[in-house]
Amino acid sequence: MDLSQLFYVLALQHVPNLGDSTAKKLIRHFGSAEAVFKEKKQNLLKLEGVGQARIAELQNSAHFKAAENELKFIERNNIKVSYFQDQDYPEKLKHCFDGPVLLFQKGNINLERQKIISIVGTRNITSHGSAFCEELIEELVPLNPVIVSGYAYGVDITAQKAANKYGLQTVGCLAHGLNQIYPKAHRKYMAGIENNGGFFTDFWSTDKFDRNNFLKRNRIIAGLSEATIVIESAEKGGSLVTADIANSYNREVFAVPGRPGDNYSIGCNNLIKSQNAHVLTSAADLVYLLNWDLPDSEKPVQKQLFIELEPEEEVIAGFLRNSSKAELDIIALNCGFPTFKAASVLLNMELKGVIRPLPGKLFELV
Structure with missing residues (x-):
């Protein structure tokens, strides 16, 4: 999309309490983000879920100033932007009702006609979980899948380092803008990942880092892929939220079973017990249930x-x-x-x- 269009989409994104699903509804109904700002108030009110408060916010010039500043950041840092109506927007994410209006990216990401899986789990990965994760990715090399994760400690970075080691494309979904990296300890892996993959986020450079951002980020991890794999998880955790989101998108979910008494097997065992995940014991389970063929x-x-x-x-x-x-x-x-x-x-x-x-x-x- 051209910079003029991007400016108006950014301005619409900046409107508080609007949300991706409502923003997309407005854009689809009126034809563009620019048209939304120029539309008459009475016509906007006819659209369900908009309301007086949101319409009043559309007249606030602060959104245009914020959009102008963020556009400068995007241009200055050579950030690629995918718009939800563009051809290069990730195909599977297009089918998610709450998928981001804009997706900001760095690196060399290519998801076209690719097998894509997400791997998530606890930040406190065990030696068993780490070994299983690396072995799984090594077994999948002939199928050349893209490995998506959250770039966090534990299972996330283990999966992404293994993907990089075996020459697989990997995508890190971030819970903050592209002007920073969290955790800072993972900065040393960025160049390798950007060479064969990269990073996605829907957060602006001005967004404050907040732990709640991780939950919002998880919908992108689940939405990008055809299957989400939970390798280890305690009884509660962000990876279980990602699994729930993947199920809500009608995507396949897999969980690695563990011994009943192991703290970081409880979440996976519960997913399997409640029939919210398939059992995953090797790459063969994944290949069979996703009906993947060897190239x-x-x-x-x-x-x-x-x-x-x-x-x-x-x-x-x-x-x-x-x-x-x-x-x-x-x-x-x-x-x-x-x-x-x-x-x-x-x-x-x-x-x-x-x-x-x-x-x-x-x-x-x-």
Whole structure:
């Protein structure tokens, strides 16, 4: 969008108690943010949820002054801005009723036609959670997903560092403007993330840092991706809020189960127990439930000969030789494996070029 349009959108954003959903409703109804400011009062009043107080605020010149200053900050710092009606606005976020009107970004983010997952969890990640997180991301490398998180301590930064380590694009969603970074200890990771990914926020440079900002930020984490993964969480925490938001958007939610007595497994176990999350024990669970296919470059052109199979892989291969093709649940039942274990073995066999997935979540030998 051009700078003139951006100026009016910023001014509309600055109107207090307006909110993203109401701002988008106004823009859609009257055609542009500029048209909203120039529209007659009686026409504005006809729109449900606007009201006298908000209309009076539209006449306050302070919003134009604030927009002018923020526009200067954006230009001076070469910040890219995505408008909710623009083509480059993240596709999945367009379907969120409360998605931000404007999304500010730094780095080299490319979400077009990408598999996108969000990984969240406690700031007090355990050694087990850290190891699982890194192993999960390493297993997902052939699928080249974008890893989204909140750049906070614990699970967030563990996931984003692992994504960077394995060459995956990663996006940090911030709870403040792009004139600062929190926590400051993570400043050293910024350059690496901006080289292959970057940062999103809908906060202005003038917004004061507040812990409540994290809750608002979480809707962007959930909205950007097709699935949200909670790796570890106490009974209460921001990652559970993100999971709730993802469920409200009809996105898939996964949780890593843990021992009942472990403090940072309680939240994940409760999500699973209440059927608000799928069990996640390996990358195979994610691949199966999201119906992801390996990219063509990873699929062998012809069947490889003399591949050495593990004992569990031999069992599944033997079953498929007799059955031609079968669904995961049928394979698991007939081979005597739990479903999650069968899914993991099938993924390894697919990577070896022994089997291939078919429509309808079927598998067959190559």
